[in-house]
Amino acid sequence: GAGVSQSPSNKVTEKGKDVELRCDPxxxxxxxxxxxxxxxxxLEFLIYFQGNSxxxxxxxxxxxxxxxxxxxxxxxxxxxxxQQEDSAVYLCASSFSGFMDTQYFGPGTRLTVL
Amino acid sequence: GENVEQHPSTLSVQxxxxxxxxxTYSDSASNYFPWYKQELGKRPQLIIDIRSNVGEKKDQRIAxxxxxxxxxxxxxxxxxQPEDSAVYFCAASINNAGNMLTFGGGTRLMVKP
Numbered sequence: 001g002a003g004v005s006q007s008p009s010n011k012v013t014e015k016g017k018d019v020e021l022r023c024d025p026x027x028x029x030x031x032x033x034x035x036x037x038x039x040x041x042x043l044e045f046l047i048y049f050q051g052n053s054x055x056x057x058x059x060x061x062x063x064x065x066x067x068x069x070x071x072x073x074x075x076x077x078x079x080x081x082x083q084q085e086d087s088a089v090y091l092c093a094s095s096f097s098g099f100m101d102t103q104y105f106g107p108g109t110r111l112t113v114l
Numbered sequence: 115g116e117n118v119e120q121h122p123s124t125l126s127v128q129x130x131x132x133x134x135x136x137x138t139y140s141d142s143a144s145n146y147f148p149w150y151k152q153e154l155g156k157r158p159q160l161i162i163d164i165r166s167n168v169g170e171k172k173d174q175r176i177a178x179x180x181x182x183x184x185x186x187x188x189x190x191x192x193x194x195q196p197e198d199s200a201v202y203f204c205a206a207s208i209n210n211a212g213n214m215l216t217f218g219g220g221t222r223l224m225v226k227p
Contacts, residue, residue, distance in 0.1 A: 004157075031213060042120075042203055042217040043158070056214065091157070100146045100165060100212035105157040 002026070004106035006092050012112045013082055021077040021109045025094030032075050033103060034067055035091045043091065049075060050098045082113045116141040116208040120218025127194050128226050135221045137204035138186040146212030147180060147187050152220075153200045161202075162189070165212070194225045 005024045013019050025032050034046040045059040049069040060066070064082075069075040079086055089108040095101035117140040127133050139147075148163035164171045164178045164187065171178050175194075180187040187206075191198055201222050205215040 033213075035217075040220075042118075042219045043205075043215075045208075045214060045216065048214055050213075095213065098211060098213045100163075100207070102148075102160045102163075103213075103215075105159070107157050 004092055004094050004104050006090075006106040006109050008109060009107065010110045010112075012114065014114050015084060016081055018078065018080045019082055019111060021079075021090050021092075021111070023075045023077070023092030023094075023106060025073070025075070025092070026104055028072075029094035029096050029104075030072050031095045031098030031101065031103075032069055033093045033095075034075070034077050035093065036061075037089045037091055037108070039088070046077070046090075079111075082111075084113050087111055087113045116144060116206055116216040118204060118206050118216050118218040120204050120221055122221060123219065124222045124224070126224045126226065129194060129196060131194055133191045133194050133198070133223055133225075135189045135202055135204070135223070136186060137188070137206075137218050138184075139206040139216075140185065141206070141208065142182075142185060143210075144206040144208065145210065146207040146215075147178070148205050148215070149178060149189050150203045150205065150217075151200045152203065158203060191223075194223075196225050196227050199223055199225045 032049040035043040048056040064080045091108045092106045093103040145166040150158040152158040177190040204218040
């Protein structure tokens with residue numbers, strides 16, 4: 001079946017502009033996660049959605065970052081007034097139940113802020 | 115919050131040798147420890163995981179050990195092959211459900227043929 005997909009694959013933007021990244025999870029997966037991966041570094045947790053519950057936003061680095069998810073489907077991560085330090089690969093993952101479950105990752109969106 | 119340290123950052127072995135990657139974590143409440151493999155330019159994929167009620171788990175050439183008292187866990191790859199070359203990430207859960215993860219910084223494993 002189809003895996004997790006993300007769009008766009010690459011995004012180049014100018015400092016100060018807003019960007020929106022999209023994630024399509026695996027159908028039937030109730031949990032969805034966003035991570036940030038800076039070059040040569042590990043994955044940094046950003047936000048977690050579980051079903052219709054309020055998302056856990058504890059990993060968002062600033063109020064410029066926000067995310068939404070409609071039910072158990074598509075999610076969008078929005079970064080407002082982008083800064084150069086926002087440059088990274090943004091990875092989305094989904095899992096079936098959210099309880100010690102395998103997280104399946106998307107291919108990521110490489111964001112470059114000039 | 116949880117802090118995960120991973121060592122070494124790079125590891126080079128000859129094909130057929132074993133490779134060991136070690137991680138330590140800070141939160142004694144962590145209960146789930148997955149390992150992900152990320153090949154160059156590709157997405158991370160789960161290769162093995164262990165829960166806190168188990169000390170060791172094996173899957174063919176891969177094994178993971180967990181020492182809860184010392185708060186460290188390790189990945190062991192035996193009979194390494196060139197296709198094992200990748201970046202490996204350990205992670206530890208930061209919530210009871212075991213789905214919110216803190217990742218280590220990664221280990222780049224190079225297997226020389």
